[in-house]
Amino acid sequence: MPQLWPQTLGPVICVVGARPNFMKMAPILRAFAANTPAIPTLLVHTGQHYDRDMSDKLFEDLRLPRPDINLEVGSGSHAVQTAEVMRRFEPVLDEHKPSCILVVGDVNSTLACTLVGVKKGIPVVHVEAGLRSYDRAMPEEINRVLTDQVADLLYTTERSAADNLAREGIAGDRIRFVGNVMIDSLLSNRAVARQPADTLKAAGIDPVILDTDHGYGVVTMHRPSNVDHPEVLQSLLGVLREISLSLPLVFALHPRTKGNIERFGLESLIDRERMIILPPQGYLEMLGLMAGARIVLTDSGGLQEETTALGIPCLTLRENTERPITVEQGTNTMVGRDVEAIRHHAAETLAGRSKSGRTPELWDGHAAERIAADLAAWLMARQS
The missing domain is CATH 3.40.50.2000 (Glycogen Phosphorylase B;)
Known part of the structure; x- marks a missing residue:
């Protein structure tokens, strides 16, 4: 008999808001569905991305399911956009009572949904944690730093990210090195690239x-x-x-x-x-x-x-x-x-004298599978 997701655990709310999020979320959703037990999800699109036609095409290209909920926030200043995401996201949590919120990357929606979740006592999981440019003039850097400070579980793409997080006082037991879900998308789509x-x-x-x-x-x-x-x-x-x-x-x-x-x-x-x-x-x-x-x-x-x-x-x-x-x-x-x-x-x-490079550790197309297995175990352990 197949293992089932505990009824006492709600769905994982997965948040996308702008173009970079889509490439990261697509393999995660597929891995959640294929996990044993399958991890139930609710896909929330904040609508931060301003080009609706391009968003629709990305969902199609990446074989992403249509969002369960679209907050339709639209463009605006950083303050207006962040505040509006927060205002519209809170009722979603009240209605669906998720087991956790999963955010990816470093856009305004990442930080906004994180803040709502932690203030309501809902665990937040950040995929692509610990990346730092050390340039506070970049809005994305502020989003990254603040999200990592308050998120409960941090999945990293490269080992140096753990050093960045340690310097910021983040305990090692909150950090998991899993690889790069962006590369999962690339490897799964390269054969069908236009x-x-x-x-x-x-x-x-x-x-x-x-x-x-x-x-x-x-x-x-x-x-x-x-x-x-x-x-x-x-x-x-x-x-x-x-x-x-x-x-x-x-x-x-x-x-x-x-x-x-x-x-x-x-x-x-x-x-x-x-x-x-x-x-x-x-x-x-x-x-x-x-x-x-x-x-x-x-x-x-x-x-x-x-x-x-x-x-x-x-x-x-x-x-x-x-x-x-x-x-x-x-x-x-x-x-x-x-x-x-x-x-x-x-x-x-x-002239043929460029860097050759090599593929970094765990950029192997299986990062999302590692996230799914670890997150399922983490959530069940918290329940027991």
């Missing part, structure tokens, strides 16, 4: 530009420190234009970046013959583009991990990273906004 040529055709672009001797590069850029200041954005676009003369670049243009290029009058720095401008892409499209690229230039945290797993050289356009393992063991190189460093490392990659 071919780069098909992605360009769908955008009405002739894919022949991808068939050069050197291949192509991929660019994403959205962080305020890179795109909100005209002189910084101008400098970065200038060096990207230079690189595109040797290597065509596919630029998935974030709405914030697009708006600022127009507002600052920098359109002339986009060489439409060598820089392919695309709107924000779905998960399977971006995965295919990255997997086929010679190099990725980005300020995204998740892409640093994905390029390391794919073995693709990555130049990170930031001064710091909360994912140091991608630099120490992977294919990631921090170049900041230093034009000379960007130019140099891009040239090294084209």
Whole structure:
């Protein structure tokens, strides 16, 4: 007779709010369903992500079930968005009486739902805990630090995260090193990733530009420190234009970046013959583009991990990273906004002298299974 989830334990409420959360939650939900006993879940989408069409596509691409509840919070300032998530999330807890709340990553919804849970005495589980950039100017860093301080159970992606948590006074018995659920998603979807040529055709672009001797590069850029200041954005676009003369670049243009290029009058720095401008892409499209690229230039945290797993050289356009393992063991190189460093490392990659890297420990596609087994045992132990 199959083992059943105790009736005295409520469901695990799993929270997603913005694009990065979806890739992390998809393998977790599948692992919960396949666990023995199966772990009942309630998927809550806070609606933090502002692009409803893109959210719908991500659910489809990642084979995520439709949310059981959508709080439909929408965009707003950090304060307004966080407060509204908290206000709308509390009645969900009152109605469904979960055994715990599981949050992922570092977006506003992560912190907001954590605060509601701990104030109501409901255990909170944080997946992707302990990552630190040590840059308090990043809103995500504040979300990470505060979530980890009050969460009951912390699942980490790399061993250095435990050291970060220990420095902040967090007891070791709250920490579990399980690996990276983002890589679970990547490995399970790589075979069905969309071919780069098909992605360009769908955008009405002739894919022949991808068939050069050197291949192509991929660019994403959205962080305020890179795109909100005209002189910084101008400098970065200038060096990207230079690189595109040797290597065509596919630029998935974030709405914030697009708006600022127009507002600052920098359109002339986009060489439409060598820089392919695309709107924000779905998960399977971006995965295919990255997997086929010679190099990725980005300020995204998740892409640093994905390029390391794919073995693709990555130049990170930031001064710091909360994912140091991608630099120490992977294919990631921090170049900041230093034009000379960007130019140099891009040239090294084209000359075949880029970092080779290796796959970090437990980035094996089974992190979610480890989380499911451990969480089920932890919840049952708390009940006894």
